[in-house]
Amino acid sequence: MSYKQFIHWWQKYLPLILVRVAVRAVVIICLTVGVLGILGSTASMSNAQLVSTTKGIQDKQTPLKSTALNATVYHSPDCNCCGGWIDHLKAQGFQITDFFTPDIETVKQKYNVPDNLSSCHTAIVNGYVIEGHVPADDIKRLLQEKPNVAGLSVPQMPVGTPGMEMGDRKDPFSVLSFDSKGSVAVFNEYPSS
Structure with a gap:
């Protein structure tokens, strides 16, 4: 392989390699948070119930005009915080089709x-x-307003978002909209509590 071929290969595949490493890091963080949550729990597992200690995001519910609330969710089978987000959507009236993917x-x-x-x-x-971890209320607003965007994102995994609850701690975060041309805009903001 010549030096030019190597540089071309490196430029072509480095972003893909970095994305794979970042995704694996996210999965490891999800697993760690889930395990620490289980280990830190004082409730016995046989009597455990899902109890939300955060207020605000999960308690709000936006009525939606006759739009079916169906979500197909893709996530790693090892990620616990994804299950917390799915539970949040179910509590807000979404029907979930859950796909595990490695x-x-x-x-x-x-x-x-x-x-x-x-x-x-x-x-x-x-x-x-x-x-x-986009709050259900923002998804409902998206479905009601139907803006010309590809979707919504809450990048990374901010503490206090649905599925990422850690007691009373809530980090500030933004829900971002994005389109197919690469434009990104703030759809909603949540300050820290």
Whole structure:
């Protein structure tokens, strides 16, 4: 392999390698948070119930005019925070089709999720891409307003988003909209509490 071929190969495949490493890191973080949550729990597992300690995001419910709330969610079978987000959507009236995949990166590429907006799971709701821990209220607003965007994202995994609850701690975060041309805009903002 010549030096020019090597440089061309490196430029072509480095972004893909970095994305795969980042996705694996996200999965490891999800697993770690889930295990720490289980280990830190004082409730016995036989009597455990899902109890939300955060207020605001999960308690709001936007009525939706006769739009079916169906979500197809793709995530790693090892990710616990994805299950917390799915439970949040179910509590808000969404019907979930849950797909486990060991190659979430391929799903993100298929639905053109920008690398800088990626998170641990990808969902499709009425043709829109929903990336990460987007609150159900924002998805309902998206379905009602029907803007010309590809979808919504909460990049990474901010503490306090649905599925990423850690006691009373809530990090500030933004829900971002994105389109197929690479434009990104703030759809909603949540300050820290």
